[in-house]
Amino acid sequence: MTTDELAESLSKELRHLVLLLRRAVAGQPVTSQQYAVLGSLEGGPRRMTELAEEHGVQLPTMTVQINRLEEPGLVARGVDPADARVRTVELTQEGRARLVAVRRSRVAYLGEQLDALTEDEREAISVALPALAKLGRA
């Protein structure tokens, strides 16, 4: 398969996977984006700029998202003692619990889908993951 043909097929399957992912979080108490932001906070407090870059969005977008997570108490804003311009964001206990719960149900959903495949198919996906992880991170 040429690189172009591969790009074509991959482009097609990515669209499919996006729809799959959407179903994986449908009906959850947090949206797909909120889940992703909570995930970024798991390792400890982060600054707004970092979060925006990591998620590939502009700073104002992240402000909005953090506002909506702060209102129900899933995250808390703090300040950086070394630089008063910087706002930090961290998970609350509630936010951490929510993250774990959503992750569990999301993984469970994907797990069900994977169970429907053959062992060889799962193996193929497993082998391809590192390559997919590298894509776009060049």
Added chain:
Amino acid sequence: MTTDELAESLSKELRHLVLLLRRAVAGQPVTSQQYAVLGSLEGGPRRMTELAEEHGVQLPTMTVQINRLEEPGLVARGVDPADARVRTVELTQEGRARLVAVRRSRVAYLGEQLDALTEDEREAISVALPALAKLGRA
């Protein structure tokens, strides 16, 4: 790797791929969703209900999207002579041209990313694609 671990890793990489895809269409004259809808029309006219199901959205959502594609003349609505309730949607010449152009640039972007991988990595992705295609279609 257990199925659960695989689900966990896949869940993580899917998030990454979503961001990659978003960059692939950033700045294009149609959004990612509009591109997907145009793609569904490539094989000929479709009915609204079909499109909504294929894209996993409610009918009103598709109405809105088709409205926005119809306004600049990329698609045209028609009727089904056999059932007056049914509206059909098809690509205009303009819409087809737009679709081809966007696909070209999207594939080019993914192609660049794939070029940055090793031959083995591309091969791994290629082998995994059929399995990914099957995911969620059980």
Added chain:
DNA sequence: TCGTCATAGTTAGACAGTCTAACTTAGTCT
């Protein structure tokens, strides 16, 4: 044949996610 129910689609109103532009506040550097 008519009344009832089902189907296809649109309209209206709401909210999340995203952007750019403009603003505020704080640090930096000469």
Added chain:
DNA sequence: AGACTAAGTTAGACTGTCTAACTATGACGA
């Protein structure tokens, strides 16, 4: 001190999505 830079927020606009309510058409039994 003054000018520039950096971090965030606010404001306004647009896309994408949903549910609820509506219109119009088709189907089917009494």
